[in-house]
Amino acid sequence: MLHLRLISPPERTEDVVRLIERTVGTTHLVVLPGAARDPAGDLVLCDVAREAGDPLLTGLQRLGLEDEGAIAVENVDLTLSRRAEQAEKDAPGEAADAVLWDHLTEATHEESTLSATYLAFITLATMIAACGVVLDNAVLIVGAMAVGPEFGPLAGISTATVRRQPRLALRSVVALIAGFAVAMAVTVGFSWFMDALGLFSERQLESDRPNTAFVYAPDWFSFIVAVLAGIAGTLSLTSAKSGALVGVAISVTTVPAAANAAVALSYGDTWQTWRSSEQLLLNLLGIVLAGTLTLVLQKWLWSRQPRKVNAV
Template sequence: MLQLRIICPAERTGEVTEVLERSVGTAHLAVVAGAARQPPGDLLLCEVAREAADELIDELRALGLARDGSIVLQDAVLSLSERSARAEREAPGEPADAVLWESLSELTHEESTVSVTYLAFMTTAVMIAACGVMLDNAILIVGAMAVGPEFGPLSGVSTALAQWRPRQAARSLSALVTGFAVAIALTTVGTLALDAAGLFSAGMLGGRRGTTEFVWQPGRLSLVVALLAGIAGALSLTSAKSGALIGVAISVTTVPAAANAAVALAYGDGPELRGSSLQLVVNLSGILVAGTLTMIAQRLLLERTKRRERALAARDTARSGP
């Protein structure tokens, strides 16, 4: 169950209360008149089943509460109540399949912002991967993949496209491109600096690297893995499975490919630069396509489930009527 907290202008409390009372999947409605001070109004509290929350939030936004009051939705860690259990049973669909699109949009919007922290994480990840490439060290490669923040803007593009919000998709895509461009440029400079210090050399890049050669040699399996990672990433976001998202982050060679491209650029190695760039484009494209299609499929499936549940409820009501 989720906990819903609303600050509502007093003149609209009756209308909002009516919406909450007739919504399937709600329980424990409480109204505290005059409790809100900034903005002034009434405080409304209730619990709502996860699978019913997205539709309810849309109704509350349509009433102008996001503009004139506030709507806060958060996880209820524990709810011991028969009413709560009944509300979950009555809500259409399954909690594990429910998607809170408004919450997802807010999350991906925040993670798609070009900030100093975002660029610092991206550059640090690519630099770690560059060390892994030069040392042929798989541990450093995996560590860099876990540090990289690129899945934030990637998921932002997919989420925006699934809801057809082109402006938000363009914003996230811009953050993704900017992050990789800045990280590759700084890693190229860092590579030259480490070469001047005697820590890197062209021979380290040109030598045989059995462990990390995959980062600049794209193949058909690269696209397959990217597509699978896009599906897993979308599912992990919509179901709030952060552990699965970490697994996605270390399964696709986006950051290592960018690092290899930066090192190859620094040493003027054309074949590796082209191979790394192609690997990066293939992986990013695969994740975007698969993630977007997965979210669209989830949206359509949820809408179909809700229509079926409503039809069944209407049929049961008709049968039980006079």
């Protein structure tokens, strides 16, 4: 269930209440006239089944609440109510399949913002991966994959494409390019520093690395895995199953490929640098393509769900 907290101008409250009452899957409607102070208006509370949430939010936006009032949405972890159970039964579709497009846009907007924290995470992940490729340590590679935050901008590009939001697309592309550029530049310096300490060496980079050689060996399997990971990651975002993102993060060779390219560049190995860059671009392309197609398919399937209206 979702809990909605609405601030409505008094002249629109009747329309808001009517919309909620006519939306199948809503319950626990509360109206507190004049309770809101900033902005001034009526406070309207209700619960709605997740699968009925997006149509209701769209209707509330059309009534102008986004501009003249406020719309706040919270996930409800537990509701002990027969009315709530009935509302979820009445709502068309399944909650796990429902997409809250405004929530997805907001989440990807936040995750695709080029911030100091984002740069810190992607840089640290790339430096950890650099240690992994030089030491041929798969554990460090997996750890670096889990730390890397690059799926946020990739999801932002897919979301922006489907929702036709050029600003979100631009923000995501900038975060992606700038993030990897900064991370790789810092990792080059990190490699020189580690080499000066005698902890990295060109011999380690050029030797056989059975555990990490895949990071500079792009092939069709790399692309296929990236596509599958893109689908899984997108589904985890739209269904609010964020735990699955960890599995997605450690299944694609983005940060490790960037790290290998940076270390190879620090030693002047243009062949490994190029091959690692190919691996990186191939994975990024696969994730964005899969994410976009997944969202398009979800949007199409959900549009074919039968809609019900309460007889009020």
